[in-house]
Amino acid sequence: MFECIGGDVMAILAHWQLQQPTSKYAQVAALLTLLWIAFPLLLQLPMGVGIFFGLLFGIRLVLTSLGIGGIPTWLNIVLLIAAGLAVYVQLQTLFGQQGGVALLLLMVVIKSFEGQSTRDWQVLLVASLFLVVGGLLFQQTLQIGVWLLCAVSMIFGSLCLLNGLSWREAWRNTLLSLGLSIPLMVVLFLTMPRFSEPLWRLPVQSPAAKTGLSTELTLGDMASVIESNELAFNVTFEETFLPKLRQMYWRTMVMNDFDGNTWHANTGRTLAQETFLENVAPAKVAYVMTLHDFQGHIPALQQVVSWDESIFLRENQVVTAKRRYSQLRQVSMQSVVSDRIGERLSSYQIKRWTELPEQSNLKTIALAQSWKNQGLSDEQLIQKALRYYQEQKFQYSLSPGKLEQNRQQVDQFLFDTKVGFCEHYATSFVILMRAAGIPARVVTGYLGGSFNETGQFWQVRGKEAHAWAEVWLEQEQAWVRVDPTSSVSASRIDDGINAALPENMSQIEGNWPAPLQRWLATSQYYWQQWVVNYDANNQKALFSNLGSGVFAVVKGLLVWVLVLLLTLGPIVWWWRRQYRQQIDPLEAGFLLIKHHFMEDEHEDKWRIGALELQDWLKQHQLLTEQWQLLLQQYTHWRYDPSSQASEDELWHWYAQVKKQLKHSR
Structure with missing residues (x-):
């Protein structure tokens, strides 16, 4: 009965404590925690949502500083309706990845306006945990991992403050709890059954590319994105293969249709058919890539001969994903590192790859036809075009200037400006080849990369975006890669993009010291490999x-x-x-002795001291030599001011009491 009453009293006290107002410092800590959690989310959400959040957060902070707890319920309802409307106006939906996270973020900050009691603020912090999960849906970088750890620490630290602990006690308990839970967290992460793909691989909601690659290409597009240092993908080759920069042409898009101003890629879903011929002479090389797919397209070295089950090999040697993801994926392939792709073309395909728009770039077409009339072979025509760039002193430039959108852009470039970036040379070369009757196409992707010696992997960034040409030679029955940029900037091909840029732009990596950049790159790589992309296959490989x-x-x-x-x-x-x-071993041991021997006695007997207990045991013939020694030791430590026992001695005495109690049963 006493235990039931005590439990009821504790429940009443706990409920009473939750209804009490919290300190201003605890409220500010909870609001700062919410701000920290919201920061990376706001970077992914529309500006209107961010402005609305900032306005609500600022008002709540002012109210807290003035000591005002909550606002009327009807006003909270008005704010919720306004939040829903704001999200819908910005995103045209209240659901999905962006819509759901945006609505939840605004609902949590509106919840802070109910902050009149400890319970209200605790609910706000618990709801913030769902926002933390929402942050992982947008990004899973190493920086987000650090943000998540700090967010969880701040949430639990704020909960401690809300329960009356001091700042020092709150953070000490928080850090201790996290430190104790990390080993268990790691074990559960490694051993719990995994899916074949990470949970956060959501379907792409927006077709926009982040790295400058697109299914369309207009002169000037590549130059406008070359300053991007955004990571496009990491790649690890098999241990025996260390490629040269000029071997790493990462084919992503093949452009086949040209309207005079813009190239358009063939985004059809036709699988590679038997027209593909494997070039068996060179050795195959295996590699694993970690990347964001580019509107479903996957960069690959030509020519691909083996691939994992998550991707398709399409016509024109283009690799696409079976299912597009908005976040990181990992794919593995094998390729024959070659500048040729064997394929037999039908007469229809030859016509397709030699088509040019009417009344477009007439001077360029006339130039190519004049070369053709000289009786030159296909190989000689290719070399004639490459020499033309050198003889006419064309220049390779990051800022080639804008060309008029009048379907005569190639004419302007070849005969007037003579200054261009990779897409200018690839486009003009393909037009020259098609005008001369040689099937040709523009290919976009990446060239080169940066090797990380510590992690033994390559990093390819947006600045490595590149465009080149492929021509089909009838005598070889193959598409042959031709990079006309090499005629004006051999350093771009052999030494990478930094060597080809002006000195003031040669270090696009950033302002961080080189050792720190390498360390960050290595850390990010292993984070992607063993955390973000830890799936069923990686788990199987680990335990194998x-x-x-x-x-x-x-x-x-x-x-x-x-x-x-x-x-x-x-x-x-x-x-x-x-x-x-929490336990005094002397008092706990003494109570155990009395409970054991006097359990059925009158309630007043519980108040007797050690000497009285000895007399009672002696009277009932229960006082053994061991019990007498233990009780005498208790009396000495408890009542003798000069006695000083260490904590270990006290706990040893307590252990001896429990041992004797077992023998007495």
């Missing part, structure tokens, strides 16, 4: 290291024992530490 058979079982058991020690050991240590802090 245990081997098979009886030895594997023994090794597995040893591993699990070690894992349990590493995860449960800290928790057991913390529990024992908390237990010792």
